[in-house]
Structures are given as C-alpha cells and as structure tokens.
Amino acid sequence: MSEPVRIGFPVFADLTLQDLVGPFEVFCRLPGASLHLVAGARDALATRGGFAVTPTATYADCPPLDILCLPGGPGHLGAMENAELLDFLRRQAAGCRYVTSVCTGAMVLAAAGLLEGRRATTHWMSLGRLARFGATPVAERIVVDGNRVTGGGVTAGIDFGLALAAEIAGERHAKAIQLQIEYAPAPPFASGDPRAAEPGLVAAVREGAKGYAALMDEVDARAAARLR
Amino acid sequence: MSEPVRIGFPVFADLTLQDLVGPFEVFCRLPGASLHLVAGARDALATRGGFAVTPTATYADCPPLDILCLPGGPGHLGAMENAELLDFLRRQAAGCRYVTSVCTGAMVLAAAGLLEGRRATTHWMSLGRLARFGATPVAERIVVDGNRVTGGGVTAGIDFGLALAAEIAGERHAKAIQLQIEYAPAPPFASGDPRAAEPGLVAAVREGAKGYAALMDEVDARAAARLR
Numbered sequence: 001m002s003e004p005v006r007i008g009f010p011v012f013a014d015l016t017l018q019d020l021v022g023p024f025e026v027f028c029r030l031p032g033a034s035l036h037l038v039a040g041a042r043d044a045l046a047t048r049g050g051f052a053v054t055p056t057a058t059y060a061d062c063p064p065l066d067i068l069c070l071p072g073g074p075g076h077l078g079a080m081e082n083a084e085l086l087d088f089l090r091r092q093a094a095g096c097r098y099v100t101s102v103c104t105g106a107m108v109l110a111a112a113g114l115l116e117g118r119r120a121t122t123h124w125m126s127l128g129r130l131a132r133f134g135a136t137p138v139a140e141r142i143v144v145d146g147n148r149v150t151g152g153g154v155t156a157g158i159d160f161g162l163a164l165a166a167e168i169a170g171e172r173h174a175k176a177i178q179l180q181i182e183y184a185p186a187p188p189f190a191s192g193d194p195r196a197a198e199p200g201l202v203a204a205v206r207e208g209a210k211g212y213a214a215l216m217d218e219v220d221a222r223a224a225a226r227l228r
Numbered sequence: 229m230s231e232p233v234r235i236g237f238p239v240f241a242d243l244t245l246q247d248l249v250g251p252f253e254v255f256c257r258l259p260g261a262s263l264h265l266v267a268g269a270r271d272a273l274a275t276r277g278g279f280a281v282t283p284t285a286t287y288a289d290c291p292p293l294d295i296l297c298l299p300g301g302p303g304h305l306g307a308m309e310n311a312e313l314l315d316f317l318r319r320q321a322a323g324c325r326y327v328t329s330v331c332t333g334a335m336v337l338a339a340a341g342l343l344e345g346r347r348a349t350t351h352w353m354s355l356g357r358l359a360r361f362g363a364t365p366v367a368e369r370i371v372v373d374g375n376r377v378t379g380g381g382v383t384a385g386i387d388f389g390l391a392l393a394a395e396i397a398g399e400r401h402a403k404a405i406q407l408q409i410e411y412a413p414a415p416p417f418a419s420g421d422p423r424a425a426e427p428g429l430v431a432a433v434r435e436g437a438k439g440y441a442a443l444m445d446e447v448d449a450r451a452a453a454r455l456r
Contacts, residue, residue, distance in 0.1 A: 052284075
C-alpha cells in the first residue's frame, strides 16, 4: 500500500492550473507518493491570470516515474511541438505503470505517439482531434485503455485523480481523500458539458474559440506528420 | 460587465492548493479581472507535495481590492496568528465588495473579526470552530450573508467561484466558464462529506486528525482572546 509512487507532471507555459492541481491535490495525499513538476529548466512558467508554476525537476534529472500525468491548457499546443518534451514522454512512458492526462494534456500524449490505437478522452472542444493521432475519441469523463488513463476537460482531473488513487492505493484510501477534500460537488448551474449547456451558449463558446481552433488544426497537422 | 475587478488571494505556507486554484481558475476567466496572490513578502511559499506558490503582491503594495478570497489548508493556523495578515484583511475588507473564503480560510477571516454575527461555512472538520468567533456555522456548500461569502472544504471552491462569478458578471458568464472548465462532476465514489461517507471512514479520518484538532483548539482560544 505505501510503496513509493513517483508521479511526474510535465509542466509548460500557459497550462491550465486546475488541470494540474486537481490530480496534484489528490495524489499528494497518497501514502508514499512523491510528486515532480518537470520541465526543460527550473525557471518559473506563467499560467493564465499570472500564476507562476515552478518546476521541481528537469527532463534530464527527473527520476524514473511510475505515473506520468499531462495537464492541458492553451500551452498544450506549444508542448505538442516541443521535441525535448516529447522525447522525455516516450522515454519515461516505456517504464510507467500509468500514462495519463487531464484535458488537452491528451493531445500532448497523442503527439508523442502514446495514444495510437487507444480509446481516450480530452476537453470536449478537442475531442475529435484525437482521431488525427490514431486514437479513438470517447466522450466520457474518464477513459481507461490498458495503462492509458485520460480525463476530460479541466475539472475532470479531480474525478480522474480519485479513480486513479483507488487503483494505486485501494478504494478506501481514495474515499478518505474524497472526504478530506470535501468532494461532494454542487454546481450552481447545469452547464458543465455541451450536452447539458444551452445550445446558444455552446455555440457562443465555440465561436469565441474559433481562432484558437484554426491554430489547433495547424499544430495537429504538423504533429501528426512528424509521427509518420 | 467588464469593469475592472481586483481579486486578492492572501497566500501563506502550507495552504491547500485546490482551495486557492478552484476560485482562481474561475475568476481568471472573468472579463476585467486582475488576480493578486498577496503575502508579507514575494518569497515562494511551499504547499503540501512540494508545490511552490509565488506571491505577486505584498500587504504593503497590494492595490485596493474588490474581492478578498481566503484559501485554507493546514497553514491557516499560522495565518490566524499572523498580525500583519490580520491587519491587511481588516484594512482591505472595509472597502471590499465581497469578503470571501474557501475551506478553513473562513477561520482566518474569523480570527480577523470579520465573521462576527455572520452565518458562515468552512471545512466540515472545522465547522463547529466558527462559533468561537461569534459566527453561526452552517453545514452548506456555499453560505452568503451580506457581502460575506464562504465556501466549504477544498473542492467547494469551484462551486463557490461559479456562484460568485454569476454575482459579479451575470449568470451567462458563469455558465460559459462552467462549460469551459467542463464542470460536470462525476465523483467515482459517494464519500465527499460526512453525511455521505461510511461512518467508519469518517471516524478514521477524524482520528487521523486528532493531534491537529488539539492544535486547532489552542490556536482558536488564543485568536478569540485577542479579539476581545
């Protein structure tokens, strides 16, 4: 139960903080867990709103990991074209017990070739993109395919984290963590996914992200070409 | 709608990261919002699991805030006895549109005398402590009393953040943010509060925190005495 578990979160500029912190908050409560925020260097990385994320390890000095967990966010596009990061992911993934992601972190795993032939999920606005990398998109909050475990957008990282905590340390530990973090969610609105939200609002959010969607298409095309 | 909103999160060593990041992730998506992480100095502060939180402002140079939002976590005990922080809170609260907290951040507001005569909530394990500071404990996920808005433990900060976002920018904006952060929670277990969790597990979690509970009693007694 308490054997050491090394968990690495690759971090990059403009990641979505909640993608990272949902599973971080769960995993840091696991007995024997050590958590690493890994980047090319130890310089602080800025996220939306001016929050600085400071890496605790580099690709070069990070220990062998038991679990890789990729957060997403706008910066996932840069991450998908960061050869040093993709090399690190492929190298570590070979020895990992679980290779995982939250939100568009799945696109970074995909760009590293690590989701080929796998069922996977990601942020609802990016779901269709997974097919460009040989993965099968699944519109679920958590998708498990072998040792690949992917979570949906942003806050799905909490559900994902608890589900993985149960795999690692047993259901009782996971339930104790859920109680500690008082995870009895009560959203004030029912607008958390495109099936629940008002169609006009879904359209408006898509429209607001149109320029970003075009950029995603370009990055995907380049990243998929590199994999061939 | 897009008038500037200055939101300050006092930060301290050993805060619970999710307490801070839940509302941060929501508020950073509000039009016109500027977010400040405020401490006595700009040195990085360590949280559980080795995550460094870097303040972006100090008590001395923080601009006048529209919203104060106190995170909690084990470090709230130190914060309750930090005279410089308590002075900052009282000074800023006088001009704030909303004075708010997540989790045991409420105890820091209480220690500053800012919850006297108010209904409030906090982490379920600390709920009864609020009465020591003249507040009325309410076992709800979000409690609004005038301009005091308090959220329950840890993950309640997301629900709290969305509810406050609706107050500030309107329900449509809050719903758009909920969709962006895909907040359609699906906890893998029903163990998120002491009413839902197995009684044996609740007892075990309480037992594991017994030493901490004794420390809380001591700090509360000193902090309440200082208010008299």
